Amino acid sequence: MITRPAEWLWMGLAVALSLGLVRALNPSEATYSQWAVVLNLSTLPAYAVAHWFARRVADDYPAGSAMRLGWLLMAASAAAAVVRHGFEALAVPLWHPAWATIFLGIRQIPFVLSLILLFAALAAMWSSYASLGLGASLRTRDVFFFVVIVAMVGGVLWGRSSMADSVSVYPAVRYMQYASPVLLATPAALGVMLFRVSREVGEGRLATSLRYLVLLLTLRLLLLLLGALPGPHPPAISFLQNAAGWTVAWLFGLAVAYRWEVTVDAIRLSLDYPVTPARGAKS
Amino acid sequence: MKHGIAHGDWIDYLEGSLNPVDRQRISLHLLSCESCLRLYKDLSLARNLLIPEAAGVRESVVRSDMEIEALEASVIDRLRDCSTAAVAERLQFLRVLLAPLYGAGAVDRSIHVAARRAANREPSQMTIKQWDAFVANVQSAAGTICGLSAAQLIRRVTAIWMEREVA
Numbered sequence: 381m382i383t384r385p386a387e388w389l390w391m392g393l394a395v396a397l398s399l400g401l402v403r404a405l406n407p408s409e410a411t412y413s414q415w416a417v418v419l420n421l422s423t424l425p426a427y428a429v430a431h432w433f434a435r436r437v438a439d440d441y442p443a444g445s446a447m448r449l450g451w452l453l454m455a456a457s458a459a460a461a462v463v464r465h466g467f468e469a470l471a472v473p474l475w476h477p478a479w480a481t482i483f484l485g486i487r488q489i490p491f492v493l494s495l496i497l498l499f500a501a502l503a504a505m506w507s508s509y510a511s512l513g514l515g516a517s518l519r520t521r522d523v524f525f526f527v528v529i530v531a532m533v534g535g536v537l538w539g540r541s542s543m544a545d546s547v548s549v550y551p552a553v554r555y556m557q558y559a560s561p562v563l564l565a566t567p568a569a570l571g572v573m574l575f576r577v578s579r580e581v582g583e584g585r586l587a588t589s590l591r592y593l594v595l596l597l598t599l600r601l602l603l604l605l606l607g608a609l610p611g612p613h614p615p616a617i618s619f620l621q622n623a624a625g626w627t628v629a630w631l632f633g634l635a636v637a638y639r640w641e642v643t644v645d646a647i648r649l650s651l652d653y654p655v656t657p658a659r660g661a662k663s
Numbered sequence: 664m665k666h667g668i669a670h671g672d673w674i675d676y677l678e679g680s681l682n683p684v685d686r687q688r689i690s691l692h693l694l695s696c697e698s699c700l701r702l703y704k705d706l707s708l709a710r711n712l713l714i715p716e717a718a719g720v721r722e723s724v725v726r727s728d729m730e731i732e733a734l735e736a737s738v739i740d741r742l743r744d745c746s747t748a749a750v751a752e753r754l755q756f757l758r759v760l761l762a763p764l765y766g767a768g769a770v771d772r773s774i775h776v777a778a779r780r781a782a783n784r785e786p787s788q789m790t791i792k793q794w795d796a797f798v799a800n801v802q803s804a805a806g807t808i809c810g811l812s813a814a815q816l817i818r819r820v821t822a823i824w825m826e827r828e829v830a
Binding site for chain 2: 437440441442445447508509511512513514580581582583584585586587642643645646647649650653654
């Protein structure tokens, strides 16, 4: 059994970040397709690992509980992300202006599905914490974060014509692309509540997992905002875009892996307290 | 007998009447065994509580009904204090054990909710009698946000205390 997956995921994140920075230093359009394939392929193991560990974490909760549902939805969201990036990795080599607008836009289906599942997962998780009074009330700082999220959505919608699939021949693909800011903002808003939970929970490993999740949600929304900015982008933004874009999937994996490590440590601690047979029980 | 120390050995050890070899053996064992150290502390506490009461009874066997009632009330009060202290010690142990994993806030919240459900009072006011109901509730509360592994860990730790009480 892998007990410390986060260490491996940190290595994956370091490799992905290095690739992202190399790409940022070589922003040639001529190699766009090749880099897109590498980017999509590099995210696949991160989402696959997140899917596997999310299912293991779900198994640690009682059947029918909101938290179990939340982690199963999280696993499904990671699976949808695998489908999306796998599809892109296969489709991008066929890159041609005509193909791009017709064929590649289909990626919006697993992308939107992944976001909806992620939102449902976070809602289920938050409801569990709130049932014990954790993250159930808002502070002034939380309201500020909500305002920032709404402002970011406004910024993305303002620059939506710059989005990759906004010129798709399929109206459904265009609408899904236009909906993505809202679909990314709603999990980010729930992320604010989960950040509140992480503050109230304290400094344990559970809080670490929640904070990585919140960082992931914030970065994804920021990435969408940067992508919607009219080009050409200044080098600093391009650098940030590449650094965040290549690592965001690994942050997802880390958030799930840290939560799994909590379960592993609890099981290991349990074994330090052996159960003795009941008195009078026949051996 | 646990860890090679018989019940009678514990009594002799507390009374100071144990032979030097066994006395040294137990003293060395207490340096390395946390569960026996806790047992020793509990036994010492109970003994220290009983000695003054026993002395009072010895001084005057013949007591009026009112005096006997006052004496009973005094013993019950002391036992209640002892019970609350024992619960506080156990809660503190749970906090120390679980906080690095789930966070002090989550542990305190689970304990608070469980104490409310089990005894309708604050955790610090709970007594040993309410402990079983509390354990069932804290397992449920911890299981809700931390998972079944957390509930199992709590069950195993608390089972050791139960076993000690039965012994």
